[in-house]
Amino acid sequence: MPSDRPLDEDVMPEPAGKPVPAVTPERVLAGLALLVPIVAMLWVSSYDKKDPAVAGMPFFYWYQLLWVPVSAVFTVAAYLLITRDEKARAAAAKGGAR
């Protein structure tokens, strides 16, 4: 949401000591990215069936196996978002110390 933080990116460097709020879009998105695989796996009734089978393997099995790499993609997304967030925090903290 660019409108939430007007012009921050344009002002270089950031105003010294400006604290980053606890809830940032990056953190929220990272949290969601982590939540998706967990919810998908706990919702057992959504995948507890045999059809459609792929190459003879019932849905139940290939669907869960497929979620392994998919969950990794979500975790990588969370990693990138959090790294970005921490960089912003570190920059803000440094500004504050000066």
Next chain:
Amino acid sequence: MPALVVFVLFFALVTVMGFLASRWRRAGDAAHLDEWGLGGRSFGTWVTWFLLGGDLYTAYTFVAVPAAVYATGAAGFFAVPYTIIAYPLVFLFLPRLWSVSRVHGYVTPADFVRGRYGSRPLSLVVALTGILATMPYIALQLVGIQAVLDVLGLGGGENANWFVKDLPLFLAFGVLAAYTYSSGLRAPALIAFVKDALVYIVIIVAVIYIPIRLGGYGHIFDTVGQKFGASGGKASLTVPDNAQWTYATLGLGSAMALFMYPHSVTGVLASKSRKTVRRNMAIMPAYSLMLGLLALLGFMALAAGVGKGVKGYNAQLSVPQLFADMFPDWFTGVAFAAIGIGALVPAAIMSIAAANLFTRNVYKEWFKPAATPADETRIAKLVSLLVKVGALVFVLGMDKQAAINLQLLGGLWILQTFVAIVGGLFTRWFHHWALFAGWAAGMVYGTWKAYGIASPKTKHFGGNAAEIPGIGEIGYIGLTAFALNLVVAVALTLVLRAVKAPDGPDETKPSDYSAEAGDDELKNAPEPVAAH
């Protein structure tokens, strides 16, 4: 015979590596427990990945997960959602645990609890729960090796005297104990490379080669479906409607418990930065994929007719037997070496973790507060030996079923430390007395419930699922006990805060939880980072 030769050769290789490991990335102060017990907190992303993979995916996993699928079908597949849930979940709190441990030099989860709540009793029960949960787990690694040795025909069969029968096991464990003693965490870290490589090779070959021999996946699932249908038992290709809660709660509860185990925490704290920990949460699923494929081997064993017509066939032998039936002899040796070495790596890390717990949170805390780092290292090394001897006696002297029951209980128990540890990583709101009471309630409830479950093999502790009070569905007891634990902790904290009960000192501060290698917070950390 080629199988045996290959098996022994691999064992010899990792033994040499185990002893040489003490020279690998050696740092300044060898007498400090950080060196022996955490490999100098110096492992980067890839070493950590191999170490954690070698640590979490144990020989027992390799034997037990496909055995569960072999025996129960879909219900045994819960290991897959379990490992899918685990990494996103722990992504939230492990980096905080790493940071605060790095700043304050914590070696064990109980060290953190001690520092955070200033409570010796709470720290002690966290440590003892960890040791209690780890011991049977080490014992089960021996069961994994035994399964392989049985199928290899080593040990002279049922009628041989006990000494000859167990001699190979003695040898394997004697060697393991010796290099763990001398090299500490560096030994399993180095051996993990061999172990994980072997495991990947074997699994990839198995999931391609065996289905070709058995007529494809379609044929395998058809055959298994018919067998399950004909047997009229509980096993099936999908989870029965009334068991879906069990499936989900087992997955969630096990995922929450996974990184409460001391050996998992040891693997995490040994990494060199917060970033390393996070990166690993993203790349660990590679192992989960392997685990899922491995689980399918249980179906292949069924389709191949392993154990067919044998009354009371031990499902745990099904996959080793499948390998022996399907693979050329020499490759069976490779596969068995993968399982055998797969037992050594976690057994080493578990014994180190248990030794760290005993040394830091029992010996130093309660018996010898003046212990120097050199004393700590000496004691930890000795305890690591004792722990392994204990596990060996356990497996040889007691019923194997007892080890399996205890390991199931161990998961339930270790989950009861979740509120204190993970709660503490985010908030200081909980009162340590309330956490203690919550832990006790969870332990008692869980153990009592599990005691009441019978199975064909055992009168008590025969399973891990029971009715969830208030919901009426069948769910994982450990998770129900955890919920009780949490409710008690919250309710009592409210009461204790209301009556202004005295609180223990907190030696941590908020910035400790986000400290990264190279930050100012680490300048005064108890032990500087090893020079690399």
